[in-house]
Amino acid sequence: MSTDLFKDLVSHSKEYGFIFPSSEVYDGLSGVYDYGPYGVELKNNIKTYWWRSMVQNHENIVGLDAAIMMHPKTWKASGHVDAFNDPLVDNKTSQKRYRADVLIEEGLEKIMAKAEKELEKARKRFGDEFDENKYKTENQRVADYIKQHDHLHGRFVTAMGKGDMPELKLIIEELEIADPVSGTRDWTEVRQFNLMFYTQLGNIAGEEGKLYLRPETAQGIFVNFLNVQKTTRQKLPFGIAQIGKAFRNEIIARQFIFRMREFEQMEMQYFIQPGTEMQWYNYWKETRMKWHLSLGTDPAKLRFHDHDNLAHYANAAVDVQFEFPFGFKELEGIHSRTDFDLSSHQELSGKKMQYFDPETNESYVPYVVETSIGLDRMFLAMMSNAYTEETVPDADGKDSTRIVLKFHPALAPVKCAILPLLKNNDDLTAMGRKIFDDLKFSFLCQYDEKDAIGRRYRRQDAIGTPFCVTVDHQSLEDQTVTIRERDTLKQDRIHISKIQGIVEEGISFRSLF
RNA sequence: GCGGGAGUAGCUCAGGGGUAGAGCAUUAGCUUCCCAAGCUAAGGGUCGUGGGUUCGAUUCCCAUCUCCCGCUCCA
Numbered sequence: 288m289s290t291d292l293f294k295d296l297v298s299h300s301k302e303y304g305f306i307f308p309s310s311e312v313y314d315g316l317s318g319v320y321d322y323g324p325y326g327v328e329l330k331n332n333i334k335t336y337w338w339r340s341m342v343q344n345h346e347n348i349v350g351l352d353a354a355i356m357m358h359p360k361t362w363k364a365s366g367h368v369d370a371f372n373d374p375l376v377d378n379k380t381s382q383k384r385y386r387a388d389v390l391i392e393e394g395l396e397k398i399m400a401k402a403e404k405e406l407e408k409a410r411k412r413f414g415d416e417f418d419e420n421k422y423k424t425e426n427q428r429v430a431d432y433i434k435q436h437d438h439l440h441g442r443f444v445t446a447m448g449k450g451d452m453p454e455l456k457l458i459i460e461e462l463e464i465a466d467p468v469s470g471t472r473d474w475t476e477v478r479q480f481n482l483m484f485y486t487q488l489g490n491i492a493g494e495e496g497k498l499y500l501r502p503e504t505a506q507g508i509f510v511n512f513l514n515v516q517k518t519t520r521q522k523l524p525f526g527i528a529q530i531g532k533a534f535r536n537e538i539i540a541r542q543f544i545f546r547m548r549e550f551e552q553m554e555m556q557y558f559i560q561p562g563t564e565m566q567w568y569n570y571w572k573e574t575r576m577k578w579h580l581s582l583g584t585d586p587a588k589l590r591f592h593d594h595d596n597l598a599h600y601a602n603a604a605v606d607v608q609f610e611f612p613f614g615f616k617e618l619e620g621i622h623s624r625t626d627f628d629l630s631s632h633q634e635l636s637g638k639k640m641q642y643f644d645p646e647t648n649e650s651y652v653p654y655v656v657e658t659s660i661g662l663d664r665m666f667l668a669m670m671s672n673a674y675t676e677e678t679v680p681d682a683d684g685k686d687s688t689r690i691v692l693k694f695h696p697a698l699a700p701v702k703c704a705i706l707p708l709l710k711n712n713d714d715l716t717a718m719g720r721k722i723f724d725d726l727k728f729s730f731l732c733q734y735d736e737k738d739a740i741g742r743r744y745r746r747q748d749a750i751g752t753p754f755c756v757t758v759d760h761q762s763l764e765d766q767t768v769t770i771r772e773r774d775t776l777k778q779d780r781i782h783i784s785k786i787q788g789i790v791e792e793g794i795s796f797r798s799l800f
Numbered sequence: 801g802c803g804g805g806a807g808u809a810g811c812u813c814a815g816g817g818g819u820a821g822a823g824c825a826u827u828a829g830c831u832u833c834c835c836a837a838g839c840u841a842a843g844g845g846u847c848g849u850g851g852g853u854u855c856g857a858u859u860c861c862c863a864u865c866u867c868c869c870g871c872u873c874c875a
Contacts, residue, residue, distance in 0.1 A: 308867080314866040314867075317866080478801075482874090535875090537873080545875095550875065551875090606875095613869095620874085681836075681837095706834090709833065739834090740832090742837085744835045748836095
């Protein structure tokens with residue numbers, strides 16, 4: 288799909304009530320979007336599919352809905368407080384953005400490399416008699432390098448601790464760091480981006496009242512690990528699943544709903560015996576890919592991507608990537624998180640986060656394999672996978688184009704439309720109404736009598752409705768209707784009593800498992 | 801933050817120093833027994849915001865805001 292088609296997809300999403308820009312009447316809010324009437328249906332259906340495949344289909348996976356607000360120490364333990372405060376600096380010439388701390392660390396390493404080079408020369412020169420410590424203090428050049436390094440390193444650590452951005456800028460200048468791309472030292476001010484949002488608990492001023500909005504749902508699972516394990520009498524391995532909002536103050540939120548500041552995750556933490564992590568990592572990798580494929584998603588648009596740089600909590604990580612209109616991007620992450628989180632919480636809280644294993648007769652902190660999928664990304668993946676412009680014959684048998692969302696029927700927002708062939712015929716409309724009133728208790732239906740029948744079909748195609756039931760004159764005689772299938776345009780004449788069964792079979796989640 | 805693009809009707813866009821247009825959509829009606837764009841009528845816009853030039857600005861100038869795309873990170 289080209290960029291133009293991506294634009295069309297964004298327009299279509301708005302025009303047909305899937306996604307609206309947030310606060311549009313006030314010119315919008317960057318990186319925040321609202322889900323419209325069809326959007327919320329699609330989103331809920333994705334959640335249902337995930338929840339059923341995780342919780343309902345696994346005896347050893349249970350659900351949880353933890354609060355968004357958590358004790359501040361949670362984020363200290365998780366590493367987010369330290370890892371999510373990036374000082375950033377831009378080079379004005381190359382317009383590249385860098386992490387100031389990374390630049391400085393590299394700069395400091397270069398100084399030490401210079402000193403090491405001198406030492407290496409000296410070692411060769413003096414051979415066995417070489418006294419390295421003595422040389423470090425007595426050789427002026429080496430001593431200067433070390434002194435400069437230690438001095439700047441000290442200032443660097445202090446500045447990072449205090450969040451002193453101007454000081455970081457000064458250090459960059461003193462280190463004479465040049466942009467590797469442009470070669471210039473044309474730097475902007477160093478700015479800090481705290482990737483966690485925070486709010487105030489009560490009216491207490493100062494640090495104590497500072498409360499973060501969770502940047503991931505996982506920590507709610509970890510801190511409830513023992514509560515859940517005990518109340519559900521689970522034995523290892525077992526999992527805890529959660530769907531919920533998370534918040535990240537992204538530097539730049541872009542690409543529609545792909546990267547949002549407020550987003551929703553579907554996470555499952557699988558608690559396992561240490562040493563079995565690779566086995567379960569592979570199991571979930573495979574299981575999750577099957578989950579994606581069973582929706583009928585084009586296999587060419589899905590792939591694994593191994594992480595080169597592992598996050599601070601992981602010892603193995605793979606992404607499930609989807610080919611979005613703007614390229615292959617991360618849709619879901621599967622991480623082997625070791626015992627990092629539970630151990631951290633155990634340490635910081637002073638509470639045991641251990642599992643007593645009756646088989647081995649010992650207690651230990653479980654290891655964790657996580658599957659974490661972005662719900663909004665899944666939504667976008669389903670939209671872009673479904674969005675199709677195609678040529679179909681019109682009333683005269685000529686070519687005409689239609690835009691159709693080819694969702695898996697289980698995900699489609701509206702399941703069935705009931706369409707009387709003519710509006711100005713009371714018998715037809717009354718019968719349509721009656722069918723609608725009967726079906727509406729089973730699944731989401733729409734009754735529509737406006738405009739020509741062809742146009743109504745196209746309207747339903749545009750929101751991805753898998754079935755259209757049309758009431759015509761023959762219906763009045765023998766209680767049959769036509770049922771039209773969205774993708775093939777094929778119509779069958781069936782008895783009214785069969786509609787519910789056919790639609791239910793088509794939209795069933797059962798076929799996905 | 802820097803660079804680029806763009807803000808005119810619900811959507812897609814045209815226009816142009818003299819007071820705003822099209823197609824689709826919406827509403828009402830007509831027509832039509834199965835795959836969009838048949839007929840009639842109606843509603844809907846302080847042309848992103850503020851300032852300047854001008855008799856007059858949606859149009860020209862300046863500023864500003866917002867959105868979109870690219871640059872680090874992640875679900």
